[in-house]
Structure formats: C-alpha cells, structure tokens
Amino acid sequence: MVNYRIILTVCALVFVATLAGFFLPGDASAVERKLPQVDTSLYAEMPIPLQPAECGQCHGGQFLGLRDSGGKHRFACQECHQVFHAYNPRKNNYDELMPLCSTCHGQQHGAKKIDCLNCHQNPHTPLQIPAMDRLAKACADCHTAPAKELKKFPSAHTEQGCQTCHHDKHGYIPDCAECHDGHYDDQPVQDCMSCHTRVHAPLQIGFPRDANVKTCSGCHDNVYGKWQRTPSKHGQVSCVTCHQAHGKIPDCTECHGVPHNKKQMELFPKCLTCHIDVHDLPIKN
Numbered sequence: 681m682v683n684y685r686i687i688l689t690v691c692a693l694v695f696v697a698t699l700a701g702f703f704l705p706g707d708a709s710a711v712e713r714k715l716p717q718v719d720t721s722l723y724a725e726m727p728i729p730l731q732p733a734e735c736g737q738c739h740g741g742q743f744l745g746l747r748d749s750g751g752k753h754r755f756a757c758q759e760c761h762q763v764f765h766a767y768n769p770r771k772n773n774y775d776e777l778m779p780l781c782s783t784c785h786g787q788q789h790g791a792k793k794i795d796c797l798n799c800h801q802n803p804h805t806p807l808q809i810p811a812m813d814r815l816a817k818a819c820a821d822c823h824t825a826p827a828k829e830l831k832k833f834p835s836a837h838t839e840q841g842c843q844t845c846h847h848d849k850h851g852y853i854p855d856c857a858e859c860h861d862g863h864y865d866d867q868p869v870q871d872c873m874s875c876h877t878r879v880h881a882p883l884q885i886g887f888p889r890d891a892n893v894k895t896c897s898g899c900h901d902n903v904y905g906k907w908q909r910t911p912s913k914h915g916q917v918s919c920v921t922c923h924q925a926h927g928k929i930p931d932c933t934e935c936h937g938v939p940h941n942k943k944q945m946e947l948f949p950k951c952l953t954c955h956i957d958v959h960d961l962p963i964k965n
C-alpha cells in the first residue's frame with residue numbers, strides 16, 4: 681500500500697522549500713556575482729602612516745595625554761611604537777611589543793634608577809609622576825638642600841615625610857592652610873611666608889618691615905589691644921619697627937638718643953620709671 685500521507689507531506693515540504701529558495705537569498709546569487717577586476721590605481725601610492733590624531737580616534741587616552749602633558753614626547757606615535765597591533769595571546773607577546781626607554785635614553789639618573797616606568801608611570805605624560813614610596817626614597821638624591829635644611833633646623837616639619845606635604849604628584853606645592861589655621865581668624869594664607877620664609881625651617885622667623893602686625897594679636901592679645909588703642913605716638917609705630925626680630929627688645933635710646941639731662945638720667949636710668957608703659961605711653965595734657 682502506498683502511504684498517501686507520507687507522499688502528501690513530502691510534496692508539501694518540497695513546495696515550502698522551493699518557496700523559501702525563491703524568497704531567501706541563497707547560494708545561487710553567488711554564482712551570478714561579478715568577479716572583482718584588477719585596478720592598479722588602487723596601489724599606485726604608498727599608504728601615509730597614521731597621524732597621532734588618527735591613532736587617537738581609537739586611543740583617546742594616549743592622544744590626550746600626549747597633547748596636554750606629553751612635553752618632549754609629542755612626536756609621532758610610531759617613533760616609539762615601531763611595531764603595534766601585533767599582540768597575539770597565543771604568543772603572549774604583549775610586553776615584547778611595548779617600546780623600551782633604553783632605545784632612546786641612557787641611565788638618566790644613574791644606575792640606581794633604571795626602573796624608569798616605576799616613577800614615569802605613563803610614557804604619554806612623562807613628567808606626571810605620582811607620589812609613591814619609590815619616589816619618596818629618592819627625593820634627597822635629587823634635592824639635597826631641603827633635606828639638609830630640615831635636619832639642620834629641627835622643627836615639627838622635620839618629623840614629616842616629604843610626601844606628607846608634597847603629596848599626590850611630584851612637584852606639588854602645598855598651602856600652609858592645608859594643615860594650619862592662621863594666627864587670627866581669616867588671616868590670608870599669602871601672609872604666612874612673609875615671616876616663615878623658609879618652610880623647611882619654619883622656626884627661623886623673620887619680621888619684614890611691612891609685616892602684618894595683626895598676626896601678633898594671636899599670641900600677644902593684651903599688648904596688641906593696648907597698642908591699638910593708645911593715643912600716644914607709639915601707636916603709630918609698627919610693632920616690628922621696635923621689635924625687629926621676634927623676642928628682641930629695643931633700647932629706647934636707639935630712637936631717642938639721650939632725651940633728658942645727664943643728672944636726671946643718672947638718678948633715673950630706667951626710662952619706664954616715668955614713662956611707665958612703652959605700648960601705651962601716658963601723655964601730658
């Protein structure tokens with residue numbers, strides 16, 4: 681017996697397959713495709729090496745790094761990357777592909793610092809060197825003066841590591857205000873170094889002639905208040921005109937010579953016996 685069901689099913693499948701062949705793209709079209717023709721003009725010119733901005737279309741980080749902070753490394757990428765886009769995980773050759781500093785540089789800072797990339801962590805921004813242990817160990821090799829000064833003039837700053845102040849990256853200069861308040865509320869930070877002229881020897885204090893004497897009020901409130909209110913002429917004389925260095929007491933005669941007769945001076949050698957308070961001279965009426 682012929683199984684009509686099977687015959688019908690086969691016919692139906694053939695019909696569907698034919699339709700599908702008609703509507704879906706199939707192998708048949710490949711046969712009809714025109715074969716490519718030789719066009720030598722396409723090969724007439726050598727390719728122009730990609731320019732940094734073109735590499736930068738895909739490698740934005742490296743391009744921007746060089747553009748903004750590349751310094752003397754702002755030449756063509758391929759000067760360093762003579763071979764690139766050749767990484768093959770099977771060969772595990774990534775490190776081999778990366779340019780070597782020694783191709784162009786000698787031992788810039790001597791034989792102790794040949795691990796260039798430990799400090800110059802990004803060759804595309806060669807002078808941006810982050811703060812880190814490796815660098816901290818080397819400060820004094822290149823900067824002898826600050827280390828010597830800190831040692832010669834012991835202060836609380838001597839106890840701080842260089843990178844406590846010079847943090848984040850090499851060359852960073854901190855504000856005093858990062859760690860200290862002023863001597864009075866809202867003292868401008870630009871004042872600080874007028875007296876503390878040497879931050880690596882902060883207790884070597886000098887008073888410039890135009891020192892901001894409101895500073896003194898932070899520690900000598902009484903004297904400052906008295907001096908500010910006095911009607912006597914010493915109220916017009918700056919603290920630092922008399923006290924030319926911190927703690928130094930002037931002699932009245934430095935400015936006044938010998939103002940009274942010899943006899944009186946012998947009887948009363950101390951000026952303040954009569955003039956009482958140098959910061960608030962009693963005035964005659």
Ligand code: HEC
Pocket residue numbers: 732733735736739742743746753754755756757758759760761778779780781797801803804
């Ligand atoms: C002065 C040499 C130098 C120049 C110029 C330079 N590179 Fe590099 N580049 C290197 C070195 C060295 C490394 C390997 C860094 C590492 O191992 O950490 C590197 C790494 C890379 C990497 C791998 C990822 C990475 O950042 O570590 C890419 C991508 C790259 N460079 C792209 C560029 C592009 C794009 C340019 C130009 C716009 C460029 N480089 C210019 C030296 C250079």
Ligand code: HEC
Pocket residue numbers: 730731734735736737738739757758761763764765766767777
């Ligand atoms: C069209 C995008 C594109 C362009 C243009 C391009 N690259 Fe790449 N590059 C990649 C990709 C994708 C990788 C692999 C992924 C990665 O490491 O970022 C890569 C990887 C790299 C690497 C590291 C791995 C290796 O095999 O070398 C370097 C170095 C590199 N490119 C340099 C360059 C330089 C130099 C140029 C310009 C001369 C350039 N690239 C242009 C996309 C690009």
Ligand code: HEC
Pocket residue numbers: 750751752753759760779780781782783784785796797800803806807
């Ligand atoms: C293809 C050559 C080449 C390679 C590779 C190279 N450099 Fe340079 N680099 C130079 C040139 C050229 C200068 C400028 C030198 C000069 O003016 O004395 C320079 C300058 C520098 C500077 C000073 C930058 C400035 O703006 O003053 C640093 C830092 C530096 N390179 C570090 C490195 C490190 C680290 C590596 C390896 C990761 C490296 N370089 C790889 C060529 C190269």
Ligand code: HEC
Pocket residue numbers: 781785786787788789793794795796797798799800807809814815818850851
């Ligand atoms: C311990 C950290 C450290 C190591 C390691 C190191 N450098 Fe430097 N390098 C510096 C610092 C810091 C500077 C000064 C940066 C500045 O001028 O702001 C510098 C400056 C440079 C300069 C600029 C010229 C100069 O002397 O001022 C070049 C070039 C340079 N380094 C190349 C190299 C090369 C090449 C190596 C590896 C052989 C290397 N450095 C290793 C920290 C380091």
Ligand code: HEC
Pocket residue numbers: 789815816817818819820821822823842843846850851852853
């Ligand atoms: C490889 C040598 C080298 C090392 C290591 C080094 N420096 Fe420098 N440093 C330089 C050079 C070169 C300059 C730039 C020239 C200059 O201004 O003296 C500089 C500049 C500076 C400046 C800025 C000076 C200014 O006037 O703006 C500071 C701050 C500084 N370094 C602190 C440090 C500290 C802190 C360390 C250690 C954590 C350190 N440096 C490690 C070489 C080095």
Ligand code: HEC
Pocket residue numbers: 819820823825826827830837838840841842843844845846853854855856879880
């Ligand atoms: C208490 C904070 C502090 C400490 C600790 C400190 N510095 Fe400084 N350093 C500064 C400040 C603030 C300046 C800016 C001074 C100026 O403007 O004259 C400076 C300036 C510098 C300079 C540039 C000017 C110069 O004097 O040559 C270098 C280099 C430097 N420091 C290196 C160091 C080193 C190295 C150490 C550790 C041995 C160190 N500093 C410790 C705060 C500090």
Ligand code: HEC
Pocket residue numbers: 834835836837840844845854855856857858859860872873876879882883
């Ligand atoms: C990163 C923090 C830091 C910065 C920035 C800093 N100092 Fe200090 N300084 C200290 C610490 C910590 C001490 C010890 C504790 C204290 O007195 O607050 C100190 C102490 C001092 C002392 C007293 C020293 C002693 O031995 O008694 C003076 C003066 C001083 N700092 C002045 C300055 C001046 C001026 C600046 C800015 C040029 C400055 N400091 C910047 C951390 C800092």
Ligand code: HEC
Pocket residue numbers: 856857860861862863867868869871872873874875876885887891892893895896926
């Ligand atoms: C007019 C000079 C002068 C100015 C300006 C000045 N100082 Fe002072 N500073 C002094 C004197 C004087 C001392 C006391 C030193 C002593 O005890 O022998 C001192 C002490 C300090 C001390 C030691 C801790 C303390 O309070 O006893 C710190 C910290 C300090 N100054 C920070 C600063 C800061 C921060 C600024 C800027 C906002 C600043 N100074 C501005 C003169 C000045």
Ligand code: HEC
Pocket residue numbers: 863887891892893895896897898899900919920923926927928929
């Ligand atoms: C941070 C605090 C501080 C500041 C700011 C300060 N001094 Fe002083 N001063 C002291 C201390 C502490 C002494 C020593 C202890 C004492 O004798 O009172 C002193 C001592 C003196 C003495 C000597 C006192 C004596 O009996 O021998 C004079 C004078 C003096 N200061 C003047 C000034 C003047 C002027 C200013 C402002 C330009 C100033 N001081 C700013 C803390 C300060």
Ligand code: HEC
Pocket residue numbers: 893896897900903904907908914917918919920921922923929930931932952958959
């Ligand atoms: C005309 C000169 C003169 C001026 C201006 C002056 N002083 Fe004096 N100061 C002296 C003399 C002189 C003494 C010593 C007085 C004594 O032997 O009793 C002295 C003593 C001091 C003393 C220590 C004794 C005490 O009274 O606490 C302090 C602190 C002081 N001055 C701070 C200041 C401050 C702060 C200012 C500004 C607000 C100031 N002086 C302005 C001359 C002056």
Ligand code: HEC
Pocket residue numbers: 911912913914917921922930931932933934935936951952955958961963
């Ligand atoms: C740094 C200089 C200086 C020192 C030190 C100094 N004076 Fe004067 N003194 C002056 C000046 C300036 C005047 C105002 C002169 C004028 O305007 O004629 C003055 C005025 C006076 C007057 C007149 C006061 C008035 O209001 O008319 C007396 C009194 C006097 N001084 C006493 C003293 C005595 C006492 C001392 C020591 C304890 C002293 N002076 C230290 C600079 C100084």
Ligand code: HEC
Pocket residue numbers: 932933936937938939940944948949950951952953954955964
């Ligand atoms: C025995 C008390 C006495 C002594 C000690 C004394 N004076 Fe006087 N001094 C006076 C009297 C009182 C006057 C006011 C006289 C007048 O106005 O004619 C005066 C006035 C002054 C004047 C103001 C002169 C003028 O022309 O306005 C000065 C400046 C002065 N004395 C400085 C000093 C100095 C400096 C000493 C210490 C070397 C000193 N005196 C010691 C009592 C004294």
